[in-house]
Amino acid sequence: MPRKTMIEAIRDAMDVSMGRDEHVVVFGEDVGFFGGVFRCTQGLQAKYGSSRCFDAPINESGIVGAAIGMAAYGLRPCVEVQFADYVYPGYDQIVSEAARLRYRSNGDFTCPIVIRMPTGGGIFGGQTHSQSPEALFTHVSGLKVVVPSNPHDAKGLLISAIEDPDPVIFLEPKRLYNGPFDGHHERPVTPWSKHELGEVADGHYTVPLGRAAIRRAGAALTVLAYGTMVYVAAAAAEENGIDAEIIDLRTLLPLDLDTIVASVKKTGRCVVVHEATLTSGFGAELASLVQENCFYHLEAPVARVAGWDTPYPHAQEWDYFPGPARVGRALVAAMEA
Amino acid sequence: MTDAGMLRFHVPEPEVRPGGAPDFSNVTIPKAGSVPRPEVDVDPRTIRDLAFSIIRVLNRSGEAVGPWAGLLSDDELLEGLRHMMTLRTFDARMQMAQRQGKTSFYMQHLGEEAVSCAFRKALAPGDMNFPTYRQAGLLIAGGYPMVTMMNQIYSNEADPLKGRQLPIMYSSKEHGFFSISGNLATQYIQAVGWAMASAISGDKRIAAGWIGDGSTAESDFHAALVFASTYKAPVVLNVVNNQWAISTFQGIARGGSGTFAARGLGFGIPALRVDGNDYLAVHAVAKWAVERARRNLGPTLVEYVTYRAGAHSTSDDPSAYRPKAESDAWPLGDPVIRLKNHLIHRGLWSDERHAQAEAEILDTVIAAQKEAENHGTLHSGNKPSIRDMFEGVYEEMPPHLRRQRQQAGV
Numbered sequence: 001m002p003r004k005t006m007i008e009a010i011r012d013a014m015d016v017s018m019g020r021d022e023h024v025v026v027f028g029e030d031v032g033f034f035g036g037v038f039r040c041t042q043g044l045q046a047k048y049g050s051s052r053c054f055d056a057p058i059n060e061s062g063i064v065g066a067a068i069g070m071a072a073y074g075l076r077p078c079v080e081v082q083f084a085d086y087v088y089p090g091y092d093q094i095v096s097e098a099a100r101l102r103y104r105s106n107g108d109f110t111c112p113i114v115i116r117m118p119t120g121g122g123i124f125g126g127q128t129h130s131q132s133p134e135a136l137f138t139h140v141s142g143l144k145v146v147v148p149s150n151p152h153d154a155k156g157l158l159i160s161a162i163e164d165p166d167p168v169i170f171l172e173p174k175r176l177y178n179g180p181f182d183g184h185h186e187r188p189v190t191p192w193s194k195h196e197l198g199e200v201a202d203g204h205y206t207v208p209l210g211r212a213a214i215r216r217a218g219a220a221l222t223v224l225a226y227g228t229m230v231y232v233a234a235a236a237a238e239e240n241g242i243d244a245e246i247i248d249l250r251t252l253l254p255l256d257l258d259t260i261v262a263s264v265k266k267t268g269r270c271v272v273v274h275e276a277t278l279t280s281g282f283g284a285e286l287a288s289l290v291q292e293n294c295f296y297h298l299e300a301p302v303a304r305v306a307g308w309d310t311p312y313p314h315a316q317e318w319d320y321f322p323g324p325a326r327v328g329r330a331l332v333a334a335m336e337a
Numbered sequence: 338m339t340d341a342g343m344l345r346f347h348v349p350e351p352e353v354r355p356g357g358a359p360d361f362s363n364v365t366i367p368k369a370g371s372v373p374r375p376e377v378d379v380d381p382r383t384i385r386d387l388a389f390s391i392i393r394v395l396n397r398s399g400e401a402v403g404p405w406a407g408l409l410s411d412d413e414l415l416e417g418l419r420h421m422m423t424l425r426t427f428d429a430r431m432q433m434a435q436r437q438g439k440t441s442f443y444m445q446h447l448g449e450e451a452v453s454c455a456f457r458k459a460l461a462p463g464d465m466n467f468p469t470y471r472q473a474g475l476l477i478a479g480g481y482p483m484v485t486m487m488n489q490i491y492s493n494e495a496d497p498l499k500g501r502q503l504p505i506m507y508s509s510k511e512h513g514f515f516s517i518s519g520n521l522a523t524q525y526i527q528a529v530g531w532a533m534a535s536a537i538s539g540d541k542r543i544a545a546g547w548i549g550d551g552s553t554a555e556s557d558f559h560a561a562l563v564f565a566s567t568y569k570a571p572v573v574l575n576v577v578n579n580q581w582a583i584s585t586f587q588g589i590a591r592g593g594s595g596t597f598a599a600r601g602l603g604f605g606i607p608a609l610r611v612d613g614n615d616y617l618a619v620h621a622v623a624k625w626a627v628e629r630a631r632r633n634l635g636p637t638l639v640e641y642v643t644y645r646a647g648a649h650s651t652s653d654d655p656s657a658y659r660p661k662a663e664s665d666a667w668p669l670g671d672p673v674i675r676l677k678n679h680l681i682h683r684g685l686w687s688d689e690r691h692a693q694a695e696a697e698i699l700d701t702v703i704a705a706q707k708e709a710e711n712h713g714t715l716h717s718g719n720k721p722s723i724r725d726m727f728e729g730v731y732e733e734m735p736p737h738l739r740r741q742r743q744q745a746g747v
Contacts, residue, residue, distance in 0.1 A: 025537060051537045057567055062526055069467070069530025069544070072515065075537065089556070096520040098526070103518035103729045105508040106498045110732070142730050165732040210735065254735035295403035 003198040005191070006177045009151035010040045010226070012160035014078060016204050018048050021076060024156060024162060026053045026082030027065055028116075038118060038177060060090035064115060064214040071111045078162050082170060085128040091136070092278040099142030114161045116201040117173035119147070120228055121312055122181060122321050125174075127312050130312040132227075132276035137169045138253045138285065139214055144168045144209055145253040147226045149176060150197035153250060156207030164209060173227035180236035182227055183323035189201050212256035214263070218245035221334055224286050225249065225261060229273040229322065236328035242335060260286070261293045268299035269334045273327055278306040300337030305330045349362060349588035351363030355656060366668050367610075369396035370403020374621075377629045381607035388598040391642055394617040399678035404460035411685050418676050418686070420478040421450035422694060425673060425684065426702045427473070428647075431490055434706070435504075435651045436573035438489050439714040442504045446662060451616040451672035452577055454478040459553070459623035460513065461631075463542040465608035467515045467528035471506050471577065474546050483513045483702065487709035493719060495712040500721035508626070511657050522548055522555030525574070528651040529564045532572035532630070538579050543571040543630040551582020552599055554590040565636035566604040573626040574601070575639045577613065584658040601638030613643030614672040617679070640667065723747045 004012065017024045026044055028036075032055035034041030044053040056063050060081055067077035068127030082085045087094070094115065101111040146161055148154035148167055150300045154172065161168035175181050179191045194199030215230055220243040223233040230248045237244035243265050248255065264270045270290050272283040283304040290302050305322045313320055352360050372392045375384050394406045403448065409417070428445040435443040447455070453474030460466075468474050476486060488495040490504040499509060508516035511554035515524060515531075528546030535542045548558060551577055565572050576597045580587050587593060601608035606630070611622040619641065626637035648655050660666075680686035713719040727734065727742040734742075 057560075057563045059560045059563060061557055062564050065523060065526030065557060065560060066530030066533060066564050069527035069532075070534035070537075072527065073465075073531045073534035073538070075534045092520060093523060095555075097518060097523050100518075101516060102732070104498065104502050104506070104518070107506045107511075107729055108497075108510045108515050143416075144731075248339075254737060257736065297708065320406075 001199040001201055002283050003193045004151050004200040005179070005198070006148070006151045006154050006172070007038060009155040009200045010172065011042060013162070014041065014044060014198060017048070017078070017159055017162045018044065018052060020204060022186070023074065023076045024052070024078060025075055025077050026118065027056050029056055029058055029082050031055060031080050036080065040116070040176065041080070056060070060086055061093050063094040064090035064098065065162045068093060068101065068111055071113045072101070072109045074161060074182040076112050078114040079333050080114065080134045081115060081117040082116040082264055083129050084133050085131045087117055087133065092174070094137070094143070094167070094169070095140050102166065103142060110165060111167045112165050112180070114168045116172060120173040120175050121317070122175040122183070122185070122228060124314060124317050125312070126285055126314040127311045134171055134252055135276060135280060135282045137159065138282050141297055142167065143253060144251065145171070146251050147171045147173065148247050148250065149173065149230045150180070150195070151192050151200050152197050153207050153213070155200050156205050157209065157250065159204065160206040160209050163206070164212060168209070171227070171305065175228045175275045180231045180320055182231040183321065184235065185318055205252070207220070208302060209251045210252055210254045213248045213258040214245060214259070215248045216244065216246040218243040218267065221265045221271065221331060222263040223245060223273060223331070224249060224250065225234060225270050225273045229252040229274070229275060232322065232327055233273050236324040238271050239324060240328045240332055242331050244331060254259055256291070257289060264290050264294040265297045269296050270298070271303045271305065271330050271334050273305045274320060275322060278304060279309050281306055300330050300334050303330050303334050349586070349593070350584035351588065351664070353632055353660050353736040355658065355660055356432055357660055359663040361666055361668050364668055367391050367393065367466065370406070372405070373405035374625070377625055378633060378634055379607070381605060385602055386706070388602055389596055391610050392611050392618050392622055393612040393615055394621060395615045395675050395679050399675070399682035401617055401679060405618055408621050408624060409617060411457065411683070414676065414680060415685060417455060417620070418673070418680060419694065419698070420454040420474065421616065421673050421676065422456060422514065423698050423702070424450045424474050424477045426695070426698045427477065429638060429704055430696070430702050431487070432651065436488070438716060439710070440492070441505050441715055442466070442651055443490065444505055444650045445492055445647040446471055446473060448667070448671065449577065449579055450474055451619050451676070452613050452641045455619035456575070456623045458471065458621055459627045461464060463513070465513045465531055465542065466545045466547065467513060467524035467531070468517060468525070468547045469549055469552070470517055471549065473505065473507070473696070475514055476507060476509065476512060477513070479512045483705040486706050486713055487706060491618060491709055491712070492647045493713035494721060494723065494724055495709070499725040500508050501726070521679065522557040523554040525561040526557045527566060529561045529570050529572050531571035533564070533568050536568070536571055541631065543627060545573045545575060547575045549582060550576065550580065550587045550592055550597060551585060551590050553600065562604045562606060562638070563576070566606050566667045569633070569635040571624070571633065571735070572632035572636045573630055574606070575635055575641065576638065576640045576641050577703040579643050581645045582647045583653060588715045596640060598638055598640035602642070606636050606638050608638040608640070610640045610642060612669055613641030616670040616672060645668065647679045682722070
């Protein structure tokens with residue numbers, strides 16, 4: 001099976017979707033002729049024409065708002081916000097409009113749009129090229145929120161998102177675009193061509209929304225993670241000799257609670273890991289759900305490892321990013337509790 | 338270097354506040370018939386003056402004059418009068434229903450009836466409006482059932498929106514009326530997106546965006562103008578300048594210095610300013626802009642100069658911030674009376690027939706109201722089910738919502 005980078009897989013998902021459904025349109029800043037600042041839309045304009053893939057003015061509210069109008073018409077826009085850090089001007093359109101259109105019109109109008117945005121840190125992106133704003137979307141009823149961690153899932157999840165009848169926030173960990181990353185920044189990056197999850201089937205396939213994947217089966221402890229943290233957690237468990245069950249959530253909303261609960265009831269311990277800041281982060285929801293559903297099976301408090309409650313710094317990149325050492329300490333502490 | 342003195346902060350103030358005598362002497366009203374009517378494929382650069390004038394058809398004597406006149410048949414004019422009168426009566430009854438506690442909230446169109454009623458008649462089936470909360474004339478003139486509007490206002494068992502929406506936030510795809518949102522200006526850019534989609538699809542349908550003077554200050558107004566201009570979207574961008582945004586006069590959104598229509602010029606969008614209380618002028622300008630869009634000539638921005646004669650909403654008391662008699666002093670008058678006088682002038686109407694029509698319309702509205710109230714009102718009678726509260730968040734209900742619905746006991 002061919003191996004692809006996450007960038008190629010994402011591009012492939014849009015290519016396949018545009019080829020199958022003429023209602024799929026792709027636009028955003030620098031998305032058209034140039035093919036995107038991360039090359040995710042390279043070649044799409046040449047292949048499908050500038051009516052299907054085009055550049056947009058620098059206005060996130062405009063991009064999302066226009067997409068909502070197009071979806072109300074009957075198209076299926078898959079739009080890009082250049083960095084998740086720049087989604088805020090479009091937030092009103094996402095929260096007040098896209099998320100609620102079906103509900104408030106009782107299905108008279110619907111909003112099948114996908115908003116792709118590169119997310120996450122670990123790239124010396126500083127304050128406005130590193131944020132992980134997923135909790136700002138998981139708090140919004142009517143949205144679906146997806147974070148893939150590998151090329152295979154990225155393609156299958158993106159095709160599912162484009163075909164989904166409701167608005168999907170599709171967060172792409174840019175640290176994973178070219179290869180998996182376990183937080184060991186001092187080591188050379190392994191390309192996706194060396195990783196089995198870099199295998200991306202040609203043509204159409206889907207990975208269903210709302211279902212987690214168990215990346216490593218284990219008996220001692222459950223790790224709930226998504227995006228880059230899946231690899232960090234795996235490295236931390238390996239380095240500390242902990243038989244962790246690592247769950248890649250893949251979709252944060254709606255959440256695959258059954259897989260989580262089954263795992264924690266088996267292991268009795270749970271550590272939640274995310275890059276985003278701690279307070280009111282998505283980890284709080286996860287910890288709360290585990291506590292509510294697994295209380296009598298828990299051997300230790302549910303622990304959270306997250307970004308600090310500060311803006312994302314530049315020089316202190318590796319003291320901010322929850323790397324394998326910090327995650328490892330939390331895993332050991334959870335085992336000893 | 339000269340000493341310019343200390344800087345001073347500027348906050349615009351309306352000419353008059355409560356207790357003062359209304360004064361519109363600073364509002365320049367061009368003569369009816371004085372503004373030329375360009376061809377729809379005119380070079381936008383050559384008609385910049387139209388953004389600073391006011392297109393008017395009906396003069397003081399009730400005659401239709403000038404190049405924008407003569408587009409409507411007698412029957413269409415009579416129908417237009419009936420639509421405006423119906424909207425006004427509907428408003429009055431729903432306002433009263435709110436006072437009687439039958440609903441929580443209402444917003445009138447008093448004085449602005451011509452804008453949405455006349456615009457609606459310039460559209461073709463399939464075109465889509467993206468209205469604000471003050472364009473129900475689009476529904477009345479579009480033949481949407483009045484009972485259904487009332488069911489929505491009462492949030493009763495027959496409410497098409499299942500009690501989820503605040504009163505007057507209607508939605509009807511079938512009638513070309515996009516779902517109303519409480520968030521201002523959001524629909525303006527969505528209208529542009531809808532129009533872009535129509536062009537992408539090689540369709541013939543066009544869109545119309547709606548916004549008030551106050552909301553032009555919102556960022557999405559700017560977004561809409563950029564996108565509409567960039568992609569030459571088949572959209573009519575309507576600005577209803579009724580002088581007031583709740584208690585805030587139009588000067589706070591920087592009206593008065595320049596015009597709202599003129600905002601379009603910087604984007605290369607042709608812009609027209611029209612007498613919003615002149616049914617014939619509104620219709621003629623709407624038709625012009627709609628034709629431009631339909632012929633793929635791109636967007637048009639239209640400013641309707643009118644006056645919000647009523648309170649902002651049932652929760653508002655305008656006497657706290659503007660003179661009581663200000664609407665009477667408004668130089669463009671009342672749209673219903675002006676069309677009525679025109680029809681009388683033409684020998685098509687009379688005071689007697691007008692009074693008779695008023696009575697008939699009132700009967701029709703009261704009958705609709707009775708029918709709606711049989712389906713319940715906000716605090717009495719039948720209601721949408723509690724189950725409906727959980728439906729429609731997504732196409733398929735996800736597990737967490739199913740659990741919450743069970744917790745709610747439904």
